Amino acid sequence: MTTETPLARRLASPSEASTIKPILRKPTPLLGVKRRASDDDDVDSSFQLQSSPTKKRKTVVINENLNMVREISSKSLDEAKKEVRRALEGHARGADGDYDNLKELFAPPRPKSYDDDEESDEDEDEDRAEDLLAYVVALTSLAPLLGKKCSGLVKNVLKCNWLERDDKFARAYIELMAALALVQGSYLALVLGMMVDKFYPVRGQSAAVKGFPPVDAETRKERLHMGLRYMLEKFPDGGKIINDLIERKFPFEDESKTVHLEYIDHLLRLKKDRPELERNIMLTIMKRLVVLDLGMTLDLENDDDATTQAVLKQLNDPHGENGEDESDAESELSDDEDEEEAKRIRNLKSKVQTLDAILDLLFSIYTPVFENPDSPEAIETFHDLLSDFSEAILPSPNSRHTQYLLFKFALKSHQLTSLFTGALFSIASHPSTTLPLKQAAVAYLASFTARGAQVTSEQVQTITKTFLNYMDHYRAVHSGCRGPDVRKYGLYYAYFQGLLYIFCFRWRDLIDRDLVPASLDWDDAASFIGRDLPWMPWLKTRLQANIASKLNPLKCCSPVIVDEFARLSHHLRLIYIYPQIEKNKSIQLSQFFTSSYATGGALRDSGFESDPDKRQLEACFPFDPFQLPVAQRWLDLPNTYMQWKPFAILDREDDEDDDGETGEETETEENGSVQEDTATDDENNFE
Template sequence: MTTVSSIGRRSSAPTVTSPIKPILRKSTSSVLGTRARSDDSDGADEDAPPAKRQKKTVAFNEELNMIKEISGKSLEDAKREVRQALEGHARGDDEDYDLLKDLFAPTGKQLTPDEEDEEEDEDGEAPKPQDLMVYVVALTGSVPLLGRSCSGLLRSVLRCSWLERDESFARAYIQLLAALSSVQGPLFAQVLTMIVGKFTETRHTSAVAGFAPVDPETKKKWLHVGLKYLLELFPAGQHMILNLVSTKFPYTEESKAVHMEYIDHLLRLKDARPELERDIMELILSRLVKLDVEMTLDLENDDDETTRAVLRQLEASDAKNDDDDDDSDADSVLSDDDDLTEQAKRVLMIKSKLETMDAILDLLFSIYNPVFEDPETPEAVEVFQDMLSDFSNVILPHLKSRHTQYLLFKFAMKSNQLMEMFIGTLFNLAFESNRAPVVKQAAVAYLASFTARGAHVQSEQVQMITKTFLGYIDHYRASHTNCRGPDVRRYSQYYAYFQGLLYIFCFRWRDLIDRDLLPPSLDWDDPASFIGQDLPWMAGLKSTLQANIGSKLNPLKCCSPVIVDEFARLSHHLRLMYIYPQIEKNKSVHLSQFFTGSYATGGALRDTGFEFDDEKWAHLEACFPFDPFQLPVARRWLDLQNSYVSWQPMAVLDGLEEEDDEEEENGEEDGEEEGFVEDTATDEEEGGM
């Protein structure tokens, strides 16, 4: 026999001065005169026998229960009434059965702070709490009599407002749930579904007539006392609960308050069942990534005015300091308010998603931060390994994620060991042959972005990563000598590495210089002092870039023009190479001529909505995951001053470029500073292709 000593406890019976009438009618030995089954009855077979007792039942321990006699009615009398109601229902007499169902009808209501005060002042003439509790106890002992024909009663029991009552009722009700769960598997699934369904219903104080108002914390406590108890009794329920919490997770359109309430319940479940921690944290992270991607796409698809409006809304929210109990402005978006334009509704919806994402990420930072106070501990290393696993499975595949990955960035900056673990993971993902191309390209973007933006990435590490990239693109070029011309679809992996190289150079070009060979006159901390100097670049950088830029793969044509232009400026003024002639020549190269099949005729492009004459779609997207962090609340966790490399364009270049423009106008620029071999697609085109 399984007892419920973990939740029940001995308590004296409540004192009641006047008896009450039985809630159910007194039964008779005859069924004559009873009313027929109503149209809204359970609809099960009237001749179906009561359910057989199962092999395993959870017995109700009367010694541990606090209910012996209530309002003059003994527990035995209540048990007899409940049993007669169930037996009568099995015979087709539903009068007592329907009354029993009505007893459990939900009656709780949410209260505002003002209503709480009024509720406490009422004289309490409503039905007493014990009127229902005695039948909860009695029904617990009669659970084996509940057959399939009692589904209506079971639905009513599971809809009962049990969290809005007192502690004694909560304990008795939890024991009823345990007894129901022992009867059959589907009932256990319904019980767990009911509990998870309440994860978004506990953030307000609520009350039932005759009970004092119950605050959110108390409701959460008893909800998880019951859930923990059920999972201890039925360990197989862990798989069911994971599926349920994933299915019931709030939609992205739900408010921040709803999301945070739900996640709070998930974290309580994690604390109660540590074996579920990895699954729960991965679930939270995956939904955060989904929000992150949706918000990024929303802002990309809208015009600049919408983006500015969202930022204004966020600033207004920060000024008001809205508390967590207030629903997001998205609630007004979802309403049928005719005063709001479609753009205003969209602005508020995007703002709501951004606030939700900001709050969730801020919470995750607060959870992980204490673990990494000492990043060298075995616990910190183990947790970071788990984070790397979640990164590989959840974050990396979604290159549109803009903020979630900063969890890895922040804590990787904590120590050289963690940073090397992150870089090593990215290398494995980028170079393993069995990885999908899209995963490899995403890993390359992450590796280049982390190298460029991570202030604690040492010069030796920057050079090692750069050499690896140089080796890859040169091997790729040598292996594709039959290349007809630039094709971002066919050679996307190559262009991803080349673009990553350009991006690293733009941020970390000083780390690609042999410091031991620098003239003493140069000031390392003054980038402008390097302009116009003959610098000792790391071995292989200049020659490899030249060979690839001049190849038929023509990477400058396919990489993002923004990155190419910035690289051209810096490499020219730092005397690495002069690539403007190649950029000019590329203007006459039409990428469409190198596509085959339906792409050659433009059919596939028209099918996907692309304009055939617009080649912007053929450029590799400039998507680097550690671009500036924009969330206003969560950014407090990032040490952007010391651990993040911000883009700082050199103003001195503007003056130099003005001089270059004047020289070009006077015909003094001959464009032959570098003179690398030109075997590009342009030459083939001129040769009659």
């Protein structure tokens, strides 16, 4: 019996299609003809390849060292090699008939047309499934012939559905991939790229190949990572390629939560198999998490309040918890909401859910490590987090949630808190650090100190003293200052504003408790109002010196923070700054700027507003309230996070002053009067 090309199999009867057929047009001995195994055959009877119960068995031999398929009975493999060699050598001479047939054998199954005979197609698919393993093994032994001229065949081989077959095929296929990379260096990147592409979930197609039972998702993942392990063990340089691939192929921010989590799951499996890739993998995840965070924050800022409220309503809807990928079930919109608005809400909701899910996953990974926060493993992991923070989070000042990984774990012990604050001080003071990063580090220091409920009073005072030391030194160095200039003295203003922010949240911790009268109730802020308090040494005099200097920090810091500090420090009899605030209203910052900045030049780079009288620091502190509904479960916020608690008694007194006073201040800075004025903003703005 003779056979023709795979296309001719459509015409073969079921009995004729039950044996493996060669791909060449010229009649050749049948691949897989039953024969008696010789004594030289290395046979492992535990692996048998069967196409159906009625067909003859083909012996599959496994190389125990590599755990890969090595041959399919010596005679059958010899015939397959002859066919493949003839096709490749013919292609080299320009005769592509057999070569094209070989390419077709590996090409994805073509869509069936209406006229196709279903029974014949099923027979062909079954034969194709059985034949392909033989040719994979044959191609492996002839890989040196697969040069650049065979790129078309290689591309088809890379498209093969190898994860959806069986373990024997997967092992044989992996060894073919290794052989390709060995003989042609450029193929290594193609092979690894093909594998990384499979980190994405299967879309629009069944995870099954005719002739094989369906394969579940977990089995496909195990086979894929078996291949990655083997390739990276065999080719050490593959680690560099993988590092580039996983970053380049990471899902875009508009991809669904399902796609992101599937991709990250593969990265975590890869990290477990190849520990040397761990740092790059976790940094890649952190970088892309920040991108999601920034995108979500920007969208929330750009959308109106109605859109934001619609998103929050859907996120809090328990019936829509798992519907983020179903466009017809993502939202219930009122009749007057148009299609564009509905799409914007769905997209924003999807981004929030994706960010929330990834951050929740990272919390679940890191939390067990910090059960013993001072263990060597925890310390080493925290150093890794600090490294990722410095490279991915700190340069992104508008990130809102990713940094809470540091917040949570830095509060686990005194040692970790010191590591975090020490790293921030180091960044802020290092000569090679850029000004924006220094200012960001100071903002993180202030925000962490203010918001971290587990930051001790001693640590709060130490950080406050360090801020004051820097400001005093800066004033001494810049004694020739003409006046306030955010561009020239931006880091100084960042420290001063950070100190005001710390005071607003942690003023109790700046009081010497050993000298406090027993009549004061630490849980009742009102009991401190109007009392002369024993503040930490030199706090008052050093603040006064900075405020009265030509640097004039009250003019350059955020008015919201300045006003809240003014109100609190006045009622707590620390310092009275309203006269300076009033005086600053007549000062124009532009008169102290150089000409290029006075006309708005280069302001985009500094992040300040273009209006000459609004060139002030933004009230941007990284640990503002956490808003993701799922991941917040890890933060234990009531015990770890300092919420802003406005003084109700001060609000009432301020309202009374608004009704009865003209706003003209008559008291001096030194007399400590508790007379109220109107220079405050609403507490919600401060929050």
